[in-house]
Amino acid sequence: MTESHGWTDYPAPFALGVLDDEDRVAFEAHLAECEACRSAVQAFRQTAAALAWSAPVRVPSAGLRARVLHEAASVRPIGAAARGGRAERASEAGAGSSRVASKTWLAAASLVLAVAAAALFVGERGARRGLEATVARMQDEAGLTAAHVAELGADLAFRDSLLAWVLAPDTRTVRLTAQGRPPSARIFWSMERGRVVIAAFDLDPAPAGRTYQLWGIAGRRAPVSLGTFNTAADGRTIAAFDIGRDARFDVAAITEEPAGGSPQPTTTPFLVGGISP
C-alpha cells in the first residue's frame, strides 16, 4: 500500500484505542488488506503500552498478591496439565468458584457470539475481512492465540455440562425478581444433588469491597449462606454452589454484603424468589 492511500492518520489513534466506532470499523476492514498499516499499528501499540510507565507508582497491598495467587490456584493455564474438568472444579470449590465459573461462562458466551458473528458475515468479503481484523485486534489485546480457542472449546464443554444439569428432571427453576424490573436472576436447584446454579442478569458488579451473597431460608429459621458471587462488567454471571444434599429451603434471596460474605444478611434482599417443593 502506498503512503497516499488515505489511512496514514489512523494507525496511531487506533493503537491508542481512541477511534470512534465508525472510524474503527472502517479502519479494521482496511487493516485486513494493508500490511503497511498493520506494521504501523504494531509500532504505535508499543508506544501506547509504554504509557503505562507514566502512571504514578502505587504499591499494592500484600493481600492483593495473596489473592492473585489464591485465585490462580483454582484454574489451570491453557495447555497445562489439567487437574480435572471445569464443572468439577466449579462444584468442588463452592462459593470460591463463582469468579472462575463466571469467567468460564463469559468465555463460552464469547465463543458462541463469535460463531454467530461469523455466520452473519460469511459470504460478504469486506465484512468478513473486517471481522478478521477485529479478531486480530482482540487477539492482540488479550494475548489470544489458537491455544485460547482450545480453552474456549473446553469452556463450551463446561457450559454443555451445566446445560445438561439444568435440564435434568430433578432440577427446579426459581426466578428471583425485584418487582418485575431488572436486575433478575434465575436459580437452578437440585436438592437431591445438593447443588445450586445461579444465573444473574442486568446486575451491575458489586461496588469495590462488596459482593453478592445468595441465601436459602427454610420456614422461620435464620437464612443460610449458599455462597458469594459477583457479576462481570456486562452485568451477568453464572455461578455454581454445592449446598449439601440434605439442604431444604423455601425461599432464596440475594443481598449485597462486604467482600467475603456475612454470617447473616446485613442488608435487605433485593432479589427474592420462592422455591416450590
Add this chain to the structure above:
Amino acid sequence: MMTAHSPDSAIIHRMAMGDEGALAELYDRHGTLAYSLACAVLGDPRDAEEAVADAFLQIWTTAGAFDPSRSSVAGWVSVIARTRALDRLRARRRRAATVERAAAADPAGTALPVAGATDPARATEATELRAHITAALDELPAPQRRAIELAYFGGLSHSEIATELNEPLGTVKTRIRAAMDKLRVALAAYTQQG
C-alpha cells in the same frame, strides 16, 4: 523487545506449564506496574485491586498464548491491566450515568521514586524507563498531553475527548496524532528493547 532467554520469557514459559511459583515471580516483577496503572485509570485503590486480580487471572490462564514477537511481557501485562481497569471504569460510568475521569481520588498506595521491584537491577531499569517516558510526556504541549492522558487513562474516544475538553473534533484528532508521532520517536529505543 524481550529476548528468548530473558527472565520474563522463562517465567512466562513456566507459567504456561502450570508453575504457580512463576506467577508469583511475574507478579513481583510487574504487579506494581499493573496496580499503578489501574490506580491511574480508576482512582479508587479497591477498584484497582479488583482490576489487577482480574488481569493476573487472565495472564495466568493465557500465559501459553503470549507472543514475544508482538510485545514485551511488561507491555502485555500493561495492556491486559489497562483493559480490565477500563472495563471497570466504564461500568462505573454507566452506574453513575456520567462521564468522569477518575483521577481526583486519593489512592491509598504509597508513591515511591522506584518501581517497587524486589530486584535492584530491575528497579533501576524500571526507574530509568519511567523517567524517560515521563520526560517524553513533559516535552509535549499541555493540550496534547491532556488529550493523550484522557485517551490512555480515561479510555475516551476522539469524540468523547472533544466533548470533555469542549474542543473541535478535528483539533483533538490532530493533537493525538501529533503527540503519538512524537512519543513514538522519543520512546523508540525503549519500546524496541522492552
